Amino acid sequence: MPLAAKVFEVKPETSLEELADKLRDYRVVDERSEEDKVFELVTEVRDLDLRGDILEGVFSRDKVILVNQRGRRVPVLKTVEARIIFRRLGDLTLLTVVQEKHFANAVATLLSHHLFLSYKAIIEARISPEVMREFHERNPEGTKVIYFDGLDFPEVDKLALYGPSLKDASLYEEYLQHGNIWYIVFTVSGTNRVMGLTRNCVVTSFTRMPESEFIEYIHGIVHPLIEESRKRM
Numbered sequence: 349m350p351l352a353a354k355v356f357e358v359k360p361e362t363s364l365e366e367l368a369d370k371l372r373d374y375r376v377v378d379e380r381s382e383e384d385k386v387f388e389l390v391t392e393v394r395d396l397d398l399r400g401d402i403l404e405g406v407f408s409r410d411k412v413i414l415v416n417q418r419g420r421r422v423p424v425l426k427t428v429e430a431r432i433i434f435r436r437l438g439d440l441t442l443l444t445v446v447q448e449k450h451f452a453n454a455v456a457t458l459l460s461h462h463l464f465l466s467y468k469a470i471i472e473a474r475i476s477p478e479v480m481r482e483f484h485e486r487n488p489e490g491t492k493v494i495y496f497d498g499l500d501f502p503e504v505d506k507l508a509l510y511g512p513s514l515k516d517a518s519l520y521e522e523y524l525q526h527g528n529i530w531y532i533v534f535t536v537s538g539t540n541r542v543m544g545l546t547r548n549c550v551v552t553s554f555t556r557m558p559e560s561e562f563i564e565y566i567h568g569i570v571h572p573l574i575e576e577s578r579k580r581m
Contacts, residue, residue, distance in 0.1 A: 351562045354452035355473040355549035355570055358434070358441040360464050364403040367434055368396055370463050371405065382412050382423040389425075391458070393432070403434040407445070407455050430455055433563060437575055443470060444566055446559060449550050473549040475570075476577040477528035480547055483573055488514070490535040492542065496523045497530035506530065536565065545570065 358367075375392040389410040396405040408429045414421045430447035432455065443459070445452035460470035475483075477498075484491050493510040501507075507523055514520070533544045533554070543565065544552040551570055553562050 351446070351553040351557065351559060352448045352452075353444055353446040353551045353562070353566060354449050354456075355551065355566065355574065356443040356445070356452075356456045356470050357473045357574070358443055358470050360469050362441065362463075364398055364401070364434055364436055364441075367463065368398050368403055371396060371459075374462055380412055382414070383421065385423055387412050387423070387425055401436040405432055406430070407432045407459070409454075431559065431563070432459070435567065435571065437571055440575060440578060442473060442571060442574065444563065446563065473574045474577060475545075475547045475549060475573045476580060477547065478580065479573050479577045480529045480532070481524070484529060484532055484534070487534070487537050490537060491532055492535065493531075493533040493544075494520075494529055495531040496527040499527040501526060536569070541565070543569075549574065 371393045375390065378389045378391075380387050380389055387410070389412070391409045393405050393407050396403065406429055408427050410425055410427050412423050413426050415424050416422075428447070428451060430445050430451060433444045433446075435442050435444070443456065445455045447455065456470045457467055460467050463469065484494065491514060493508060494514065496507045496509075497505065499505065499507060507527065509516075509520060509523065529547070531544065531546045533542065535542055540555070541557065542554040544550075544554065549570060551566055553565070
């Protein structure tokens with residue numbers, strides 16, 4: 349399965365030490381009844397580790413799923429986990445949640461409320477259209493797919509270039525005149541690793557790799573794009 353993550357920005361001014369103190373005892377227990385069974389659902393953060401400009405840990409959340417067992421719907425407790433990494437980058441604090449985007453969004457929302465009593469304190473990180481374009485144009489041969497959004501064509505939400513079409517410079521320039529790059533699939537320079545990146549910082553690895561290496565790529569490739577976008581605001 350591809351690895352997935354999403355990067356968020358922590359808006360309030362805070363330190364990693366303060367975040368660690370608030371997260372150390374984060375544990376919420378709820379009860380839910382399903383098919384005459386009562387389940388204890390735990391949401392918690394564990395295995396916190398603060399080192400230099402990085403605070404990481406594991407966010408876990410229980411849920412009840414119904415499985416088919418010989419024609420009967422049987423409730424089963426399932427725990428979903430996500431590695432969370434807070435990173436201080438200059439005056440910017442970023443949160444990376446290593447999970448698919450819907451769960452990552454839920455994690456960011458819950459942490460935002462717990463840490464700052466606001467659902468607006470942790471927001472989506474963004475890469476500007478200009479920085480996204482420059483990223484592609486630094487290594488155009490490595491790009492495999494480009495999606496454009498914000499198009500001014502009637503009733504057209506997105507357009508894509510892929511395969512041989514990517515080599516058509518005139519078509520690329522034409523699409524840029526009518527929209528912005530939203531999503532690219534690219535080969536990491538100097539490797540055979542294939543990754544995907546959206547402007548709202550959803551990151552996907554289509555190449556099997558260790559989670560630690562995936563996180564290193566996010567820190568080395570995606571975080572600088574976010575930082576550069578912030579500088580130009």
